[in-house]
Amino acid sequence: MSLSPEDVNKIAHLARLQIDDDQVEHYAENLSNILELVNQMNNIDTTDVTPMAHPQHAVARLRDDKVTESDQREHFQAHAPAVENGLYLVPKVVE
Amino acid sequence: MFEKTLADLSAALRKKEVSSLELTDMFLDRIDQNQNLNAFITVTAEQARAQAKNADAAIANGDAGPLTGIPIAHKDLFCTNGVRTSSGSRMLDKFISPYDATVVERLTASGCVMLGKTNMDEFAMGSSNETSWYGNVHNPWNKDCVPGGSSGGSAAAVAARLTPAATGTDTGGSIRQPASLTGITGFKPTYGRVSRYGMIAFASSLDQAGPMAKSAQDCAMLLQSMAGFDERDSTSIEHPVDDYCAGLSNNIKGKVIGIPKEYFGSELDSGVADCVHKAADVLKGLGCELREVSLPNQHLAVPVYYVVAPAECSSNLSRFDGVRFGHRCDDPADLEDLYKRSRAEGFGEEVKRRVMIGTYALSAGYYDAYYLKAQQIRHLISEDFNHAFESVDMILGPSSPSVAFTIGDKNDDPVAMYLNDLYTIAANLAGLPGISVPCGFVNGLPVGMQLLGKAFDESLLLNVAHHYQQNTDWHIQMPDGV
Numbered sequence: 001m002s003l004s005p006e007d008v009n010k011i012a013h014l015a016r017l018q019i020d021d022d023q024v025e026h027y028a029e030n031l032s033n034i035l036e037l038v039n040q041m042n043n044i045d046t047t048d049v050t051p052m053a054h055p056q057h058a059v060a061r062l063r064d065d066k067v068t069e070s071d072q073r074e075h076f077q078a079h080a081p082a083v084e085n086g087l088y089l090v091p092k093v094v095e
Numbered sequence: 096m097f098e099k100t101l102a103d104l105s106a107a108l109r110k111k112e113v114s115s116l117e118l119t120d121m122f123l124d125r126i127d128q129n130q131n132l133n134a135f136i137t138v139t140a141e142q143a144r145a146q147a148k149n150a151d152a153a154i155a156n157g158d159a160g161p162l163t164g165i166p167i168a169h170k171d172l173f174c175t176n177g178v179r180t181s182s183g184s185r186m187l188d189k190f191i192s193p194y195d196a197t198v199v200e201r202l203t204a205s206g207c208v209m210l211g212k213t214n215m216d217e218f219a220m221g222s223s224n225e226t227s228w229y230g231n232v233h234n235p236w237n238k239d240c241v242p243g244g245s246s247g248g249s250a251a252a253v254a255a256r257l258t259p260a261a262t263g264t265d266t267g268g269s270i271r272q273p274a275s276l277t278g279i280t281g282f283k284p285t286y287g288r289v290s291r292y293g294m295i296a297f298a299s300s301l302d303q304a305g306p307m308a309k310s311a312q313d314c315a316m317l318l319q320s321m322a323g324f325d326e327r328d329s330t331s332i333e334h335p336v337d338d339y340c341a342g343l344s345n346n347i348k349g350k351v352i353g354i355p356k357e358y359f360g361s362e363l364d365s366g367v368a369d370c371v372h373k374a375a376d377v378l379k380g381l382g383c384e385l386r387e388v389s390l391p392n393q394h395l396a397v398p399v400y401y402v403v404a405p406a407e408c409s410s411n412l413s414r415f416d417g418v419r420f421g422h423r424c425d426d427p428a429d430l431e432d433l434y435k436r437s438r439a440e441g442f443g444e445e446v447k448r449r450v451m452i453g454t455y456a457l458s459a460g461y462y463d464a465y466y467l468k469a470q471q472i473r474h475l476i477s478e479d480f481n482h483a484f485e486s487v488d489m490i491l492g493p494s495s496p497s498v499a500f501t502i503g504d505k506n507d508d509p510v511a512m513y514l515n516d517l518y519t520i521a522a523n524l525a526g527l528p529g530i531s532v533p534c535g536f537v538n539g540l541p542v543g544m545q546l547l548g549k550a551f552d553e554s555l556l557l558n559v560a561h562h563y564q565q566n567t568d569w570h571i572q573m574p575d576g577v
Contacts, residue, residue, distance in 0.1 A: 040398045049472075055286040058330065088419060
């Protein structure tokens with residue numbers, strides 16, 4: 001399984017990563033090598049094997065529907081790159 | 096004093112032979128004198144001295160536990176309230192955590208003094224500590240060599256005696272492999288044994304925190320404080336915590352140790368193999384029985400891991416969007432540009448590779464072929480262990496296929512780097528506990544053997560490792576020139 005430069009650009013877009021044009025070939029080679037390693041999995045028949053969901057076969061715990069957290073908005077927003085009036089700022093999305 | 100075990104330091108503190116403040120200053124001095132190792136990202140000297148003074152007051156009042164006043168260091172992916180928590184990444188270079196991880200909270204409540212935060216591979220993705228934004232860590236045994244990774248800073252700091260102990264995390268070997276390469280003892284508990292709350296997530300079904308120290312006894316003391324149910328971690332398991340320290344002296348005669356033939360193939364350095372076989376013979380001499388076992392799907396552990404771990408990492412790292420915390424690019428043209436450039440500038444190359452592999456494996460049309468297939472084989476790997484544990488109490492093998500390699504040697508070849516974790520990854524996939532214990536030297540560099548146990552059988556692994564260390568002196572060897 002070998003990835004083309006177009007594949008890398010598509011994956012990078014899905015992952016929201018900016019990849020410079022002169023790096024695409026490099027990533028295509030690296031990622032293809034990793035997929036070659038991964039494809040050793042194809043040598044084994046897994047028909048009827050249940051996929052493993054949790055090492056200890058634990059199920060998700062439920063808790064009472066009660067408020068346990070206090071309001072720490074200012075504390076948590078203190079390290080955001082851009083905040084105004086308690087809101088996170090991003091570039092304009094809607095014209 | 097800096098060579099003493101935690102038990103000895105604890106006794107010295109209670110007998111007032113030394114104060115916690117004196118110990119803290121001594122280790123801060125050693126950290127300062129060994130900055131060339133690059134083992135620490137942040138040193139918290141003022142905070143450490145304040146904590147040490149509190150510990151000394153508690154000791155004076157007769158209000159001290161076994162860890163009161165003991166200096167330790169935390170891997171820089173444990174959130175520490177008010178202190179930078181970088182995870183080795185430019186993305187979080189300016190991130191001051193607003194809360195403590197449960198592991199930090201518990202060790203602090205036990206009276207430990209935090210010396211600082213240790214260097215690591217970026218977001219714990221690496222086996223050499225070379226992917227850190229803060230530069231590589233040097234192995235104290237040979238400064239041209241890597242200390243292993245991803246908990247390489249913690250390993251180097253303990254090996255060089257810059258701290259008596261440190262915390263680490265292990266997703267595919269990140270405690271055991273660096274412990275092996277630096278000649279210290281590193282313990283990865285059962286998945287769900289130690290809370291992951293406040294650990295910056297890499298692969299949530301594999302990540303587990305554990306202690307790194309000079310001996311199994313020291314690891315037992317730390318694990319006693321770290322282990323236990325935490326409702327803030329949805330994968331934490333309600334299972335009673337054994338008395339690990341009391342279990343150390345249990346008789347190990349008659350314990351059956353499985354030796355998987357798959358762990359001694361052509362990938363293994365022959366010098367390392369000799370050391371591990373000799374270690375097995377020592378345990379045999381102490382009354383354990385050795386028995387060959389087979390883990391037939393062992394060779395698939397690395398391929399499976401490089402689907403499961405990147406898939407989970409691509410999901411976990413999607414939170415780094417340049418909006419709520421972490422690095423943000425300058426002058427974004429629009430929201431997509433903000434995401435793409437913030438992430439491209441904030442993440443290093445290895446992290447980008449893994450995010451992309453994971454994104455690909457989870458993308459439409461590929462999920463069944465990669466993620467589902469990997470989780471199926473993961474089940475088979477886990478069944479191999481279950482089958483082996485029907486006839487043996489634990490499994491013994493090498494921690495790493497070779498001793499520490501030269502810095503830069505495997506940088507250009509991600510797949511060659513991944514194969515360093517050949518023997519450690521399967522325990523993460525199966526969620527089992529494992530310990531790396533020093534068992535010799537090859538070319539002046541330490542060798543580690545690994546013991547793997549049944550789920551929640553931490554106590555037995557520590558017990559057997561402790562008996563081994565009572566009868567050998569590999570773990571008390573110390574590098575020159577630090």
